[in-house]
Amino acid sequence: MSSNKNEFRDFKEEIGVFKCRAFIAFLCMIVLFGVLVANLYNLQVVQYDSYQTLSINNRIKIIPIAPTRGQILDRNGVLLAENRPIYCLSILPEMVGNVDSLLERLKKYIDFKTEQVRSFRERHEYPLNYHHVIILNELTEKQIAHFSVNQYKFPGVSVTVVLKRHYPYGKILTHVLGYVSHINEHDIKQLEKAGKLKNYQATNNIGKLGVERYYEDLLHGTQGYEKVEVNSRGRVIRRINYVPPVDGKDLVLNLDVELQKYAYNKLGNRQGSAVVINPQDNSILAMVSTPSYDPNLFVNGISDTDYRLLLKDPAHPLINRSTLGVYPPASTVKPFMAVAGLQEKVITAQTVRNDHGVWRIPGSKPNSKAWRDWKRWGHGRVDVTRAIEESVDSFFYQVAFDLGIDRISKWMRQFGFGQLSGIDIHEETRANMPTRDWKFTRHHKPWYKGDTVPIGIGQGYWTATPIQIAKATSVLVNHGTVMPPHLLKAVLDPQTCSEKKIKVKKERLPLFDSVSEKNWLISINAMRLVNHGTHGSGRHAFNGTQYVSGGKSGTAQVFGLRKNEKYNSMTLSKQLLDHGLYTAFAPYKHPKFVATVVIEHGNGGARVGAPFIRHVFDYLLLDQGNKRKKNTVFIHCQPTGVVTSG
Known part of the structure; x- marks a missing residue:
């Protein structure tokens, strides 16, 4: 049977089929090998740069430092x-x-x-x-x-x-x-x-x-x-x-950290702010705001619990009161108002007015709105110097009324009120120097004569920050030279130990160029009498000093009194007591220091502000300042860029 099968096999045909299949397989191998070679050529030659970059990037990293x-x-x-x-x-x-x-x-x-x-x-x-x-x-x-x-x-x-x-x-x-x-x-x-x-x-x-x-x-x-x-x-x-x-x-x-510590400790647990500047260039020697908080908590990220405690604190420790604290500037503005009044000729050095403790708009009815003086029985006959020394409200009600809001706002803006002070931190407010347009925009009402009256004593719609008051005081003692208060003194390159000092921009505004030397000196001398005169509101605090200084107190109302209502601090809660303000300079001749303090709910600038400023000036001008310098730790720059203490 098997022999019969072999007789019918066609070996030639089988060999032909095998050769055909082998040839086709060989061709497929040649084609596939060609594709492989072409692909290798594409990868190794055509796209060499691209794949080399990818390869390097897989093992090479650029790490920023x-x-x-x-x-x-x-x-x-x-x-x-x-x-x-x-x-x-x-x-x-x-x-x-x-x-x-x-x-x-x-x-x-x-x-x-x-x-x-x-x-x-x-x-x-x-x-x-x-x-x-x-x-x-x-x-x-x-x-x-x-x-x-x-x-x-x-x-x-x-x-x-x-x-x-x-x-x-x-x-x-x-x-x-x-x-x-x-x-x-x-x-x-x-x-x-x-x-x-x-x-x-x-x-x-x-x-x-x-x-x-x-x-x-x-x-x-x-x-x-x-x-x-x-x-x-x-x-x-x-x-x-x-x-x-x-x-x-x-x-x-420009800060003196020992002075900063001293001022901070003197404020204690009271809410407020203190600013000390050098009026020769308006460098800031101290700028304190209390209460405060520890900045080290924020470096690595403060916890939710700690942050909520700061946010909910009724004393608002997160606010920098020196530049963001907004207060009526109160009677601290009277020396500036006097300069404007003298220059605009609504008063002269010889103008005398009889103060009875109450002031009404001229020509108004006897039972019309009255503005009180802080001394209920009045100050009697006073001129502009005595009005600043004793802080006579009625005198400056009349000055403000005669000037009008347009001239007041023009002059006070030159002193820096209603403007950014120029200090080199971003956290600052302009506060408010009111104008007719401002009131209409804000309250949709016109400006009335009665709105101008409290402006004369730094009340009403007028608000300011402590840094603005300090700057205005510097403008006054510099007879109209305007400089921005600044913190930065110099930039030190640790690599080269080179120091680049900061140049201070000084301006002489056209409005101030017209002010006579006599008019500047009237206000400055009156501030001297505030601290050292027989009737000055700060005379008790500055009694017996070894130096002569000038100052001005201010008492800012927290709430308004109703008709015939009397202010009685003994019956009020602490949060309703007036704010105490004081701004001053020393020494009287060639001032080296301007200091401004605001103590919230301090119940009067002469009561709390004047003693604070006295302590600061004593510290700066007497033996405490000399002792402070002996204990200073200095930092020395090395050529290697390393800073070490010595």
Whole structure:
């Protein structure tokens, strides 16, 4: 049977079919090999540059390096804001994968607090490029050791050393220095809008308030970078190139921190503000606002509990009362009103008026609205000098009425009221120097004659900040020379130890150029009598001083009295007591210091403001100031860029 089958097989045909199939297979192999060669050629030759770049990028990383933030010093070289090294636990976002899983595994080795996790998630949401995001700040030695043993289990997680901003004087300087805190979404948008985001790829914190915010560009510096080769776990195995960052500039402020401490302690637990400037250039020697808060709480992110306590505090510690506190300037404006009245010739040095304790608009009926003097029985016959010395309200009601709101607002704006003072922090308000247009826009009512009357004694619609009152006092003692109050004294480059001092812009406004020397001296001399005259409102506080000074008290009403109602401080709660204001200068000839204080609910400027200013002037002009200088700690710049204490 099998032999019969073999007889019918066609071997030639089978060989032909095999050869055909082999040929087709060979052709397929040739075609596929050609495709392979063409693809290899495309990858290795045509797209060589592109794939080489991708390959390098997989193992080569450009890591930005944050510059060291500049330090802040006072006028005597004392450190006010410094950088302290701390150990942190950080992650590289692109290396860690699922963050929730990572946190769960880390909890086995390091304890987390709820607030720390919340703060980390906020930072992790907006990472800047290839950069570490901090999980935990200020690790202890025990935490570092425990994690280091198990670090191999956490690729992309490492212990890093960073510089933490620290404010040695805490709440005493918060409203001046401000603070730095974590960069958030708002900061990123602002940096991107300003074209500065690229310079912050390695930076964790940014200035939020005060000097830290205003001079952010100087303090921050310019970031550097290093080009490194990394392995598959993201660990650096080789440095290829390094461009060092340019550290931020150190700032020298005009502040005297010992004076700042003294003024802060003198205010104590009272709500208020004190400003001390040098009228020769309007440099700010002290600027205190109480109550305050510790800025160090914000550096690593303040807890929700602590922040809510600050927000709900009825004393409003978050507000810088020196520049944001709005008060009626009260009788502190009478010397300025006198200059305007004298120059506009509504009064002269010889003008005498008989004060009976009540003033009414001329020509009005006997039972019409009356404005009282603080002395119910009046001051008798007074001229402009006596009116300032004794703070006679009725005299200045008439001056304001004769000047009118248009001329008052024009003159007082020249003194700086209703204007930004020019101080070098962003947290400032213009307060309000009222005009006809302002009232119509705000209240939809015209300006009445009666609205002008209380303006004469710094009441009514007129409000001001302590820094504005201090600036106006400086304008007065400088006979019309206008300068912005400023905190920055010099910029110090730690790399070269070179110092660039700040030039002060001085202006002579046309309106003040027309004021005669005599008219300036009338107000200045009257302020001398306020402190040292026989009837001066500040004479008790300045009795027996070894120097001559000038000043002016002010008492700002918190609420209005009804007709025939008398003010009785003994029956009022503290929150309804009048604010106490005082502005002064010393010495009388060639003043070196202008000081302004506002003590909320202090029940009178002469009562609380004058003694405060007396203490400050004694401190500055007598032995306490000399003792202070002996205890000053100076900071010396080294050529290496390191700043050390001496």
